[in-house]
Amino acid sequence: MSDINHQIILNSRPVGWVTPENFKLVEGTIPEIGDGEILTRNLYMSVDPYMRGRMNDVKSYVPPFKIGKVLEAGVVGEVIKSRNPKFKEGDVVVGNLGWENYSKSNGAELLTVQRGVVPLSYYLGVLGMPGMTAYAGLTYVTNAQPGDVVFVSAAAGAVGSVVGQIAKIMGCEVVGCASSDEKVDYLINELGFDRAFNYKTCGSIAKKIAEICPKGIDVNFENVGGEIMEAVLWNMRDFGRMAMCGMIADYNNKKMAPGPRGMMIIIARRLKLQGFLIYDNPACNAEFIQKATGWLAEGKLKYRETVAEGLENAPAAFIGMLKGENIGKQIVKIA
Numbered sequence: 001m002s003d004i005n006h007q008i009i010l011n012s013r014p015v016g017w018v019t020p021e022n023f024k025l026v027e028g029t030i031p032e033i034g035d036g037e038i039l040t041r042n043l044y045m046s047v048d049p050y051m052r053g054r055m056n057d058v059k060s061y062v063p064p065f066k067i068g069k070v071l072e073a074g075v076v077g078e079v080i081k082s083r084n085p086k087f088k089e090g091d092v093v094v095g096n097l098g099w100e101n102y103s104k105s106n107g108a109e110l111l112t113v114q115r116g117v118v119p120l121s122y123y124l125g126v127l128g129m130p131g132m133t134a135y136a137g138l139t140y141v142t143n144a145q146p147g148d149v150v151f152v153s154a155a156a157g158a159v160g161s162v163v164g165q166i167a168k169i170m171g172c173e174v175v176g177c178a179s180s181d182e183k184v185d186y187l188i189n190e191l192g193f194d195r196a197f198n199y200k201t202c203g204s205i206a207k208k209i210a211e212i213c214p215k216g217i218d219v220n221f222e223n224v225g226g227e228i229m230e231a232v233l234w235n236m237r238d239f240g241r242m243a244m245c246g247m248i249a250d251y252n253n254k255k256m257a258p259g260p261r262g263m264m265i266i267i268a269r270r271l272k273l274q275g276f277l278i279y280d281n282p283a284c285n286a287e288f289i290q291k292a293t294g295w296l297a298e299g300k301l302k303y304r305e306t307v308a309e310g311l312e313n314a315p316a317a318f319i320g321m322l323k324g325e326n327i328g329k330q331i332v333k334i335a
């Protein structure tokens, strides 16, 4: 084993779009562990939209990344040294660790997962935070019911692709949008969405939604915000529910975009909008893991990843995901 621990640190805070210069690849050392600690060799890491918020120096639901410090991510790693009775060498763990080859941890927030059930990277995607988010938003937040028309934006991404498929399993009619014809084809022909469209080429998004959702939308799973959310709002049915999951259209804006126009529609149609976070309901997450493991085994839940090879390519993978270059979950294979 090489004694170099490659790490990616936050080099500077982005102003507007993230650039490769905001990151720096450095050579650290493999940490020594003390009592109660473990050392992991990191196998896969996740790049997620929320990390863009953590690059800003603002107070939020997670603290900002610090300049000069190793960035954090969801990581799947193998325990290679343990002085913690809860973990033994060879265990595979998942949790928040560093953008680095080797991480030291006290294990407090790490989960041990079984090898051989699903590919290990799935614990960062369909069986991890994005999958749980999809399930929580659809069930606990919007209470989607069979027959509901469910709309999801960023539909071909990590969360959106699971939202659409779970909604189908629940007996809903599912409509989504994405930024390319390839993604639209994936939604309809691989994931079984009832209808989908390319929001970049469709002309008026509001008119397109009205055309393909003539009855209107009962449940909106909002991943994007901005123009797409405004178009969806105008197509909501009376008493529609909106799970406010993310606002990715705004994450790289130098100035926050103003809110959707025509908010009077929320009153006129008696809509319910609820923001939610993955941490809100641990019982719901456990329920999802059990169901999703079954759905995957039965082939009811399909899952695709876009995989970048090598820790050094993590910044490009992150920027690419924010620009929509991923289909399914963007993963970085570290080892």
Ligand SMILES: NC(=O)c1ccc[n+]([C@@H]2O[C@H](COP(=O)([O-])OP(=O)(O)OC[C@H]3O[C@@H](n4cnc5c(N)ncnc54)[C@H](OP(=O)(O)O)[C@@H]3O)[C@@H](O)[C@H]2O)c1
Binding pocket: 048, 049, 050, 129, 130, 133, 154, 155, 156, 157, 158, 159, 160, 177, 178, 179, 180, 183, 223, 224, 228, 244, 245, 246, 247, 248, 249, 250, 276, 277, 278, 279, 321, 322, 323, 324, 325, 326, 328, 329, 330
């Ligand atoms: N509330 C929570 O606890 C929670 C947890 C996880 C994720 N989230 C949120 O859920 C959303 C999706 O996250 P994810 O991890 O599944 O990412 P993802 O969908 O796998 O990747 C991001 C996608 O966003 C789309 N996008 C980027 N800029 C856009 C724009 N200006 N307009 C429209 N679409 C744009 C791109 O898809 P296209 O190519 O189709 O544009 C891109 O593929 C994000 O907003 C994220 O912050 C929230």
